[in-house]
Amino acid sequence: MARLCDLSCRACRGGVPRLKGDGLAEYAAQVPDWEVVDEHHLARMFRFRDFVTALVFVNRVGELAEVEAHHPNISLAWGKVGIEVWTHKIDGLTESDFILAAKIDRL
Secondary structure, three states: OOOHHHHHOOOOOOOOOOOHHHHHHHOOOOOOOOEEEEEOOEEEEEOOOHHHHHHHHHHHHHHHHHHHOOOOOOEEOOEEEEEEEOOOOOOOHHHHHHHHHOOOHHH
């Protein structure tokens, strides 16, 4: 499997099977800091020293999401940023979700 952060997200048009079981586990192993929640979405909390630093990170994630055309749910609070990723079109996980998570980790 190629390094996820070197790949690009692909738009999902529907009809793509959700990742489950062993296939899901293979991708999850490549982003170990992310939690796979109910085989439905990825979640991670990032911690920062203050609000401004967290906000800068949110903006960088937003820029990345625009480049990849794959948009996570983001929550911002003082010193922390929560991110959830899944493919809305199929209401589950695809390779693109793991690619985005890996690229966010690289930020």
